[in-house]
Each structure stands twice: as structure tokens, then as C-alpha cells.
Amino acid sequence: MNLEDIISTFITAAGVVAIFAVAKLSAKNQNKNMTIKNFEVRYSPALVRTMYFLAIFVVVFSIVLYPYIVKDSNPYVVYPICIGIALFIFAFGRILNYSCITVNNETIIVKHFLQKKKEYKISDITKVKSGLGNDGKIKVYIGKKQVFSFSKLMTGYDLMCQKLNVLNF
Numbered sequence: 001m002n003l004e005d006i007i008s009t010f011i012t013a014a015g016v017v018a019i020f021a022v023a024k025l026s027a028k029n030q031n032k033n034m035t036i037k038n039f040e041v042r043y044s045p046a047l048v049r050t051m052y053f054l055a056i057f058v059v060v061f062s063i064v065l066y067p068y069i070v071k072d073s074n075p076y077v078v079y080p081i082c083i084g085i086a087l088f089i090f091a092f093g094r095i096l097n098y099s100c101i102t103v104n105n106e107t108i109i110v111k112h113f114l115q116k117k118k119e120y121k122i123s124d125i126t127k128v129k130s131g132l133g134n135d136g137k138i139k140v141y142i143g144k145k146q147v148f149s150f151s152k153l154m155t156g157y158d159l160m161c162q163k164l165n166v167l168n169f
Helices: 004-030 045-063 066-072 075-098 158-163
Strands: 038-043 100-104 107-111 118-121 127-130 138-142 145-150
Touching: 004 045, 038 158, 045 066, 045 075, 045 138, 100 158, 107 145
Parallel strands: none
Antiparallel strands: 038 100, 100 107, 107 118, 127 138, 138 145
16 A cells, blocks of 8 residues: 555545534534424534535546546546546435424424425334434334434434433433
């Protein structure tokens, strides 16, 4: 492994850590209009904007490196790969932006990408299971079916834990 590979691995790891740090910090800054009766649980807008920025960064990075790409390899192979990565990151950001859990009094409305809105009553929830790990993902069940999940990376996490009477680990 040469020095360039080590540096690129380090930069990639630092970028991923920075993305999750930004998401966790911005998720704690909840909207002031959210109350225990009416709130939304969704991925932080800062995380979504970071995904869009990364998609643009990949495209710009490939354009800036054009002289080096042409010299060392075939640009008709490298550019489609870069554009594919950028489109994947952009699509992932759109999916994160669309997913939302809205709580209105005793009703929970869940919207996921490419699915219909589903409504659930809080009284219908039979089990709440918290997962292990840094993201603090909590899964909510009605009967034996998991209906939705949420994590610490989402705004409204603390309010949803209070609403469902879940201890915050």
C-alpha cells in the first residue's frame, strides 16, 4: 500500500465521520415549534444538504482532475463511474429527505420513499425495541410487524422517545 492509498483512505474515513458528526449535532437542534403533541421525526436537513454537496463535489472533482484522468486512463470509463457515484449519492439524499414520521396528538403518520402514507394510533403499538449501536436506532412494532424505525441522527428523536415512553440510552 503506497502513501497515496493511505491518504485517500484517511480522507474518506474523515469525510464519513464528519458527515455523521454533522448529522448528530444538527439533529439535536430541534425545531422550536415542535411540541410533544405535534412534531416530525426526519433526517436532519444538514445531512441532506451534505449529501447534495458530496454529489456536486464528485462531479467537480472529476472535472478538475480531467488532465490527470486523460493522461493515466480512459476518460470514457472514469467519467461514467464518477457520474454514477454522484447520482447514487444524490438519490440517497433525496430518499433521506423524503422519509418522515409526523406525530399529531395520538396519530403517527409514516411516509417512506415510494410508499403510501400510513397512519397508526399510538395505542396500537405493541412493542418498542431499541437496538444496540451508536445511532440509537429504535424499532416500533404493531403485532409482530415492524411499522417504522427512527434513530438519533433524526430530528425529533427525543420527543418520539418521550411519546413512546422509551428510555434514551
